[in-house]
Amino acid sequence: MPTVSVGRDRLFAALGRTYTQEEFKALCFEFGIELDDVTTEKAIIRKEKHLEDDGEVDDDDEVIYKIEVAANRYDLLCLEGLARALRVFTGTEGSPVFQVSSIPRGSILQMHVKPETSKIRPYVVCAVLRGVAFDEARYNSFIDLQDKLHQNICRKRTLVAIGTHDLDTLQGPFSYEALPPHEINFVPLKQNSPVYPVIYDSNRTVLSLPPIINGAHSAITLATRNIFIECTATDLTKANIVLNTMVTMFSEYCETKFEVEPVEVVHYDGRKTVYPDLSCYKMDVSLYDILGPIGISQDEKQVVCPLNKMQLQAESHSLKGEPRISVSVPPTRSDILHARDLLEDIAIAYGFNNVPKSKPKCMTIGGRQPLNRFSDKIHAEVARGGYMEVLTFILFSHEENFDMLNRADDKSKAVIIANPRTSEFEVVRTSLMSCLLKTLKHNIDHPRPIKIFEVGDVVMLDSSRDVGASNNRRLAALYCNMVSGFEAYANLIKLSRKLWDWWILDSIVKVVRAPHVNFGENYYVPTDEPEFFPKRQCKIVTSDGKQVGYLGIVHAEVLRKFGIPDPCTFVEMDLEALL
């Protein structure tokens, strides 16, 4: 969610009254924005320079409110829009009506779009603000809003880039072109394209090299009176939203308040479009449709007022006896896509906390996923066996998942992350072995014996699934002591030794037996895997020969790589195979 910093005193001046901090907080909460932080200019500078707070309170220091606003409300990204929305919300004033000034045909400013632009940044929309009265605060707000728009809807200028110019330094008509770099005096950074977008005036003065650079020649200053705004874009819808946001916010300071001068964009194929489009989006909805889902009943007149409070011009009428509302959505409210959005505004104006509580009437029966229920039973069984449950991450470094276990990556199993932030997040685990060894390492000073387990999912590449990978539920247990945990049975004639973990395994094998889950007499089959000592490992197979698990004494090399000084035995089982 974007945060907007505004001077408290200027905000209150714009709201026409002052609030205590608590009162203002309550107002924000109702309206759906949040007073995130209260600070001062000096405190912000101190923080930026990492200086200690000297605790000095300076009365002259302006108090700054940091206000968090919804990500789709671009009209709230500056003090002008925020104050306006709150004034309308509290009923202090009505919604503004924005107008495009009528310019005699022929004297309208033009922007000519050249065909090459379609290869790189096909759209441009423009407008002019006449007779703007800037002061320092307004000027800063104007610059800040561009910045906020660039950071948010413009996706760091990739979708839309705004250029604002002192019109009095330029001579129309303008042209939007795309030229090979050697034909332009500037080469923008970080672009790799045969052509680069550029905007010229009729004297071939470069206004800007979108999306990054605006020319110094036409830069606006505090003294600028007439502002030319161009937005170049790869997304026309967003370009219009951005242009409309700029002009609806700052036409407040124009000679004729809320009036914007249009610019005609002449496309290379001859199409001509006049911008900005400040027309209202008309919606006509049944009263029931917008009240029903809230769960309140109001008459049409009661609905008009809250809509107006949210800057939506509403009128009631009726069609075939059914009460309906027609709504004009102003250009500032690009977030309104559907009647559902009107419904939300009514609910906000009504107050979420005033909506009467009710209970859904549908009768349903609760239940669990069999696999999860089964996992819980196994989990309980192992905990009853004296093991401690741990909970680890599924993301690992490639090394932890393979090399450290003496295992090779044959590229057929593991899901690989394309954009890991650090090496910790390179692969999705294909076994729980690293998880338990890593957890043990972090508790290496814990008194022995250590008996830990985890029930969790690993992920394997799986071409039978739509996404190409599937989870597999596993049980893993680890026993660590000064001795390996072999239990010797001297009274047995043959060398019959059992790993400690074997007991928990035997117990699991005993409890999971079912008509469809069979184990023969010898469900342990010797193996030769590199993560375990030779001749101290085996796999567990069902009577139809399917492997459902494995265990062994962890190889000395593996222990060394994990930094574990004492012998460990490890067992892992596929729970889905036993379900």
Added chain:
Amino acid sequence: MAEKSPAADVEAGLLAHLNSAGEVPDSRSFASSLGVSHLELVGVIKSLSAFRIVESKDIIKEAWVLTEEAKGYVAKGSPEAQLVAAIPPEGVSKDALKAKLGDAFDVGMKAAARNKWIGFEKGNKDLVLRKVESVMDELQEQLRRLENGEAVPDKVIDDLKRRKLIMKEKSIWHSLKKGPEFVLKRKTLATDVTTEHLRSGDWKDLEFKDYNYGAQGQPIAKGYVQPLMEVREAIENIFIMMGFTEMPTNNFVESSFWNFDALFQPQQHPARDSHDTFFLKAPATTQQLPEDYLEKVKLVHQSGGYGSKGYVYDWKRDEAEKNLLRTHTTAVSTRMLYKLAQEKPFAPKRYYSIDRVFRNEAVDRTHLAEFHQIEGLICDYGLTLGDLIGVLEDFFSSLGMSKLRFKPAYNPYTEPSMEIFSYHDGLKKWVEVGNSGMFRPEMLLPMGLPEGVNVIAWGLSLERPTMILYGIDNIRDLFGPKVDFNLIKSNPLCRLGL
């Protein structure tokens, strides 16, 4: 009854004596009067003193004790006396005497000569003659007296010291009186109940020795459950009580289509940035998408429909096919709702899930790259925001959060969207505990759910309420390989829903 131990006899004797005489001035002599070693008596005294049955005062004395040599003299007589006794009336040769007396010969000869108990025949220095009929063995007597603690003149002491027959030794003994808890016969206190006690009926007379309740016992080997999983179970039970069915969430790998596009989340949305989402190198893209449905999703993004303007942008299939680690379990909810929409006739559902989600975020005290999301949703005709608020109150009050407040919020796939705040009595403030809303028609209608069917849903993390519940302020202390085993061992029961 068990046989009486010798210590019990000593104790009985001591207590009987104290009962009649009132005191024992000297434990040493008392011990010899009982015929037991002083050490044995001291053991009994210590035990009785601990229960204040007797009162004991230490007597510390430095006393002369006999050397081993001197002890031999007490038994066999002084060397001079031995020597005299060994001389027959006719006299005897020195060699014969030496053979008979051994070590005592030299000393005995000197002392006997000094005492004029022996003489030599003139001209024959080798024949020793006895000059007295009998001797009074003074040394033996002195030593015996010393041994018995009787007084001996200082001159004698000096003499014995010089002859290295005595040494100084510190000895402690006790004078005893009746203590405040004096009894003639104390009860034997039992420490344990045995099968024998039960069998014989002795348990009726047993009186137990006090336990040291503060002492640490030996830890027993038992199993433990991870605290986060305990809380998960409790929350699961709440859902089931409220009639919710669990969704199958065991698919961490998801396509952008199900994770974002189907939720009417536009393709340029910041959540779809590589800064927020783990995309995959293998398997990089999804192989199969439901084509009819995909076409509807594409249209609603690109040009709207179902009463919506849409986002009006160029929707790209490539974006939708990109695989990722799901960023929310709502991807599963979406699959479930799509499946539900294909089932005719429509039947209302309550679904829940608690499982892992993944964010490509920097890890700190409150953020992990993977955490658990709790999600609940209800799908039926005519559900309202009031229903959502009602369900949330039921759900959160089961979690001990009965004071709720709702704040308008923004979420691309819910409208209205409400942030849920709960008043925390400990922190004395409103804290955000979850998000909720009604799924947008642009999400539900392309699936084929009937017009008029609404979905109310909410979500929260499992970690945050657990941290609040157990007062843990670093998420890494609760989840992951760095969790301290001692935390798992000492964590209290989860009392949610009790």
